[in-house]
Amino acid sequence: xxxxxxxxxxxxxILVLGILSLVGCSNNNEEAKQEDSFEKLKEQGxxxxxxxxxxxxxxxxxxxxxxxxxxxxxxxxxxxxxxLDIKIQQIDWTMKETELNSGNIDVIWNGYSITDERKxxxxxxxxxxxxxxxxxxxxxxxxxxxxxxxxxKVAAQNQSSAVEAxxxxxxxxxxxxxxxPVLFDTNNEAFMDLEAxxxxxxxxxxxxxxxxIKQRGAERFKILEEDFGEEExxxxxxxxxxxxxxxxxxxxxxxxxxxxxxxxxxxxxxE
Amino acid sequence: xxxxxxxxxxxxxxxLQTTLEIFAITLIVSIPLGILVAIGRQSKIKPLVAVLQVxxxxxxxxxxxxQIVFIFFGLxxxxxxxxxxxxxxxxxxxxxxxxxxxxxxxxxxxxxKGQYDAAKVLGFTPAKTFKRIILPQMIKIVLxxxxxxxxxxxxxxxxxYVVGLGELLRAGKxxxxxxxxxxxxxxxxxxxxxxxxxxxxxxxxxEEKYAYYQ
Numbered sequence: 001x002x003x004x005x006x007x008x009x010x011x012x013x014i015l016v017l018g019i020l021s022l023v024g025c026s027n028n029n030e031e032a033k034q035e036d037s038f039e040k041l042k043e044q045g046x047x048x049x050x051x052x053x054x055x056x057x058x059x060x061x062x063x064x065x066x067x068x069x070x071x072x073x074x075x076x077x078x079x080x081x082x083x084l085d086i087k088i089q090q091i092d093w094t095m096k097e098t099e100l101n102s103g104n105i106d107v108i109w110n111g112y113s114i115t116d117e118r119k120x121x122x123x124x125x126x127x128x129x130x131x132x133x134x135x136x137x138x139x140x141x142x143x144x145x146x147x148x149x150x151x152x153k154v155a156a157q158n159q160s161s162a163v164e165a166x167x168x169x170x171x172x173x174x175x176x177x178x179x180x181p182v183l184f185d186t187n188n189e190a191f192m193d194l195e196a197x198x199x200x201x202x203x204x205x206x207x208x209x210x211x212x213i214k215q216r217g218a219e220r221f222k223i224l225e226e227d228f229g230e231e232e233x234x235x236x237x238x239x240x241x242x243x244x245x246x247x248x249x250x251x252x253x254x255x256x257x258x259x260x261x262x263x264x265x266x267x268x269x270x271e
Numbered sequence: 272x273x274x275x276x277x278x279x280x281x282x283x284x285x286x287l288q289t290t291l292e293i294f295a296i297t298l299i300v301s302i303p304l305g306i307l308v309a310i311g312r313q314s315k316i317k318p319l320v321a322v323l324q325v326x327x328x329x330x331x332x333x334x335x336x337x338q339i340v341f342i343f344f345g346l347x348x349x350x351x352x353x354x355x356x357x358x359x360x361x362x363x364x365x366x367x368x369x370x371x372x373x374x375x376x377x378x379x380x381x382x383x384k385g386q387y388d389a390a391k392v393l394g395f396t397p398a399k400t401f402k403r404i405i406l407p408q409m410i411k412i413v414l415x416x417x418x419x420x421x422x423x424x425x426x427x428x429x430x431x432y433v434v435g436l437g438e439l440l441r442a443g444k445x446x447x448x449x450x451x452x453x454x455x456x457x458x459x460x461x462x463x464x465x466x467x468x469x470x471x472x473x474x475x476x477x478e479e480k481y482a483y484y485q
Binding site: 050053054055056060061062063064065089090091092095098099102103104186187188191192212215216 | 449
């Protein structure tokens with residue numbers, strides 16, 4: 001090794017170490033973020049709501065490109081009641097907690113299921129919608145119960161609560177073909193794979209599965225009676241944002257009491 | 272079917288607009304930056320060369336997706352905060368400047384050293400030598416490689432979804448989810464192909480223009 005090359009390598013190494021230590025020492029900034037941001041949000045007049053705009057029917061874009069959906073209607077009503085505008089920010093669903101904790105968004109509100117694992121990262125509002133993790137197959141399969149999934153390929157959306165629900169039954173998951181679920185970026189891709197018969201079943205939120213099935217023709221699919229458990233949708237907040245959480249919880253209470261909530265439900269989920 | 276495609280068009284075109292913006296700005300900034308990187312790599316200042324080597328190593332050695340995530344989500348930890356759009360642009364520009372830099376370096380190094388001596392004898396300053404003699408020949412040599420990178424860039428723009436920017440592919444996925452249909456994705460594919468076809472023609476014309484020795 002020539003002397004020049006050696007010296008260059010040393011310089012390079014020092015630079016890399018320098019950058020790493022810069023990143024390392026910087027954690028003291030985080031304390032500033034631990035404050036309740038309600039006053040600041042009130043001052044700016046709006047909160048930012050993180051939405052996966054591919055998630056029909058909870059929050060998605062219509063043909064005009066406007067974000068619509070059950071969660072969007074609900075949020076707009078809440079916005080009127082808490083006196084803060086709501087700005088919608090589309091996000092990549094796998095980055096949602098990072099977006100929240102870095103302050104890019106103030107709430108995760110888009111068919112966000114309440115789970116124990118998520119409770120460690122975010123604070124949840126009261127549950128506002130019930131949901132099940134259903135198992136969907138094509139109509140003509142011999143899969144009729146959960147146990148029939150052994151030896152089959154099962155798909156779900158990456159980072160979704162369906163994956164977490166399945167993990168509560170590790171033996172069953174280990175018995176899947178491949179020993180784990182096949183994960184896709186979106187539920188739509190999981191369902192397309194089901195239609196292509198490369199996977200035998202999809203586990204997904206009931207609300208979403210029903211929407212998809214309705215679009216593609218209900219007679220081609222079946223939803224098994226057994227499921228991977230019930231769960232509820234909640235709104236995710238930064239843990240320190242207690243005041244905002246309380247304000248929105250109260251608005252939801254009022255909406256449930258005066259029938260506004262039922263109206264919005266009717267609009268999106270009427271059978 | 273035709274009706275459906277026409278109804279999809281507005282959202283696709285708005286996605287296409289973001290794709291084109293990211294594409295154009297990245298190109299316009301990263302090509303000159305790439306030339307600077309290539310010149311810097313030839314420099315006699317050793318620390319500068321070392322820094323550039325590390326820069327190229329990092330940019331080519333990690334996925335672009337990771338770089339975007341790092342600039343948008345990682346840098347705020349050390350107090351540097353960018354909006355979504357600038358963060359994505361910075362990642363793209365830094366990444367592509369590294370690749371362009373290496374392509375240009377290859378171009379510069381392929382030019383015979385005797386030409387520098389000749390230019391010196393003729394009384395050209397180093398700057399003038401580069402601009403008048405080296406650069407025109409280099410462009411000619413690197414055009415095919417640049418065309419390759421530029422076409423890759425068109426498709427790489429899809430990565431900005433990770434910071435929540437809506438581009439062409441995202442617009443297709445949204446429509447595909449909403450309507451449970453593959454048609455929007457086929458449309459997206461066609462639009463990318465049209466873009467690539469246009470670029471291919473542009474680069475063919477450029478190559479013809481620079482083929483003055485044949």
